Amino acid sequence: MMKLQILWLALVLITVEANAVKQGINATIPALIVFGDSIMDTGNNNNLPTLLKCNFPPYGKDYPGGFATGRFSDGRVPSDLIAEKLGLAKTLPAYMNPYLKPEDLLKGVTFASGGTGYDPLTAKIMSVISVWDQLIYFKEYISKIKRHFGEEKAKEILEHSFFLVVSSSNDLAHTYLAQAHRYDRTSYANFLADSAVHFVKELHKLGARKIGVFSAVPVGCVPLQRTVFGGFFTRGCNQPLNNMAKQFNARLSPALDSLDKELDGVILYINVYDTLFDMIQHPKKYGFEVADKGCCGKGLLTISYMCNSLNPFTCSNSSAYIFWDSYHPTERAYQVIVDNLLEKYLSKVY
Template sequence: MHKPILFLLLVHIILTLVPGATAKVSAIIVFGDSSVDSGNNNQLSTLLKSNFQPYGRDFYGGKPTGRFCNGRIPPDFISEAFGLKPAVPAYLDPMYNISDFVDGVNFASAGTGYDSATSDVLSVIPFMRELEYYKEYQSKLKAHVGDEKAKEITSEALYLLSLGTNDFLENYYTMPDRRSQFTVDKYQDYLSGIAGKFIKELYELGARKISLGGLPPMGCLPLERTADFFRGQGGECNENYNRVALNFNSKLSGLVKNLNQELSGIKVVLSNPYNILKQIVHKPSLYGFEVAGIACCSSGLFEMSYMCDRLNPFTCTDADKYVFWDSFHPSQKTNKIVSDYVIKNALHVFL
């Protein structure tokens, strides 16, 4: 057996069999939108919140934390898979302080996007403001553990970025301004340029392990399928939106390649949920689901945030039977499947 193969096999055995063995990732640091927000929007004056029941009913203690899900979200599962905490806390949550953020912190804000105009739609945290919070976190971390230890933590941390859907569905296709300025292809270039700038700034701040999240098949979200139904288009996935997602993911793939070539010592991967989520939607029974076209929460048509009402008799009793929790967000079970997929197909390089 060749030595490199033997070494990788031994590493795998150690990580799998030895109790307490962990990979070389010091912390999980999260940026993005509602796909990964663990409660930062709770502290904002915005309608886009989920800190009430039935959100969180399958989370630890049945607690609604501000996660847009019935339970855990991808950063939680990823953190646990890397031997860290099973739930990554929100930076703005007053229940936590810097000692809670040493091995994981979440800066994401539901409703945000790469484009600052997207965050303006629902008055949430702009993407670049999340970076300012990270700088603030770095200062607090240095004061807490010392400069050398803080540098070690931030350089060995895994940075997760997940956003972009709102730029298209809540901004480009809903508001007129960006459509008057950009074709959809040029808008994708504009967004990928912002993504590249953000990662380069993270790099300058010491980040070396970065996961850039691709778009899901956004035309298959219950909200879009319902909208198409009322437009007389049958209620199937909006394949035009799906093509936009695929094209944008292709641009992000090119960005990842360029960044890895340009920035010494960095490792950027594209964590792309598109294929696995579309397969789940089209063949839900293969994954133990019964319903993919509508969501668990209320009627499963347009409900999200305050429209997801725990008192509504249409809210399902078992979210594990549903691919989607509300009209925009996957259920905890789906999040687990997608997280396992991206760990196996992208994040494994950091194990």
């Protein structure tokens, strides 16, 4: 009789666990903490003295309630979608949101700031928050957790949360031009990759133990780059820029693998380049109709304040487009990327 009861209990526990996994419920990762640029920014730029803002329509037209929150998309961004996949929340708050309450910090936050990069000059040019200053805000965040919820809760968040680092596009696409007197394309990409590794080491020193770092994306294929550098009629991808992104990835991937062996915890290189590039090259394979223009405005150069509610050309069906504006993907494109990547990588951090 006792054996039957034990067997029954084991079956119940297995069923509960399977249902939890199926529903995206996760008991081992208490929070998602994100650093980086506009891909992950959920509103940190809203109150900064910068032109890189998007807290106005039609940004957010597909966000719950149709609100423009400061996300550089028509709807949610990867920080939100990953938080949902982890069973934490449907949206991840921006740390600079002045209305955040202490309890809002427990499931995680994003420190990401649109327009930033690994190169400190990038944030300076754009008047946004550098990734290095994001680390300072992270220290403040941990202090708040300790003050409101105790040392043990802070220790749990540090040791068991998933930390994501997403940057490099702005460095490669913009700041390199200002740094060309110091670097050639290869050495600048290597400098950025080395900076990313240094960032991970600093994050690890602060207590983070489960860290994922996104590769560079094929930034040469975003609509703005196609328009400016891709040829008037062909609007092809900016191949030299994509080559820089590949060089960054070629330097970063083995360096993070070495760091994973050297440090305690889990350090992941997350290859986003291949997935997004395949989507751009074969949009119909993923259910998209347009890959070379953004939905907002005419989709060629439109971004930030040029993507506004007065522009009469914004498409009605964002989901048909890979890109929302001339630089950032739509929520649906982000969802495809997240779905493709998380199955492969998230199991390694449980």
